[in-house]
Amino acid sequence: MKLPWLISALFIAQLAWAQSPTSSEQKPSTVPTFQKGAVLHQVYFWLKNPDSAEDKARLKEGLATLRGVQEVQWMVSGEPASTLPRDVVVSDWSVSETMYFASSADQDAYQVHPLHQAFVKNYSHLWSRVVVYDTQVKP
Numbered sequence: 557m558k559l560p561w562l563i564s565a566l567f568i569a570q571l572a573w574a575q576s577p578t579s580s581e582q583k584p585s586t587v588p589t590f591q592k593g594a595v596l597h598q599v600y601f602w603l604k605n606p607d608s609a610e611d612k613a614r615l616k617e618g619l620a621t622l623r624g625v626q627e628v629q630w631m632v633s634g635e636p637a638s639t640l641p642r643d644v645v646v647s648d649w650s651v652s653e654t655m656y657f658a659s660s661a662d663q664d665a666y667q668v669h670p671l672h673q674a675f676v677k678n679y680s681h682l683w684s685r686v687v688v689y690d691t692q693v694k695p
Contacts, residue, residue: 594692595656595663598691599653599686599687599689600688601683603651603684614682615651620633621675622675625669625671627663627666628666632653635650635651649687
């Protein structure tokens, strides 16, 4: 059953978001009400140069631009947590982002939004691999 993993991920994301600096470009820090049919969009990036602080900062800069997409109700980004190593934990990625959409239609609109298209065009040279997990919320 994957529900405990999802609850843990949401809790961690909420904590990370609450501690992030505020700016006029950020979405409100209130956690959305997770309603049936909503979509959690989780993306994990492996940088071509994982030891490059500059590349990591540039990717995070690019991710911040995605806050301007109207359909993104909530967004948080982060890096692997310093938790106890376990066989089931994957932590070799560089940067992640989690977004909340009210519906699959909103997530579909995000995929073709000019800001998302510009992000892929302008920042994809930084990563060697991307893995996406889209979860349909069914409370």
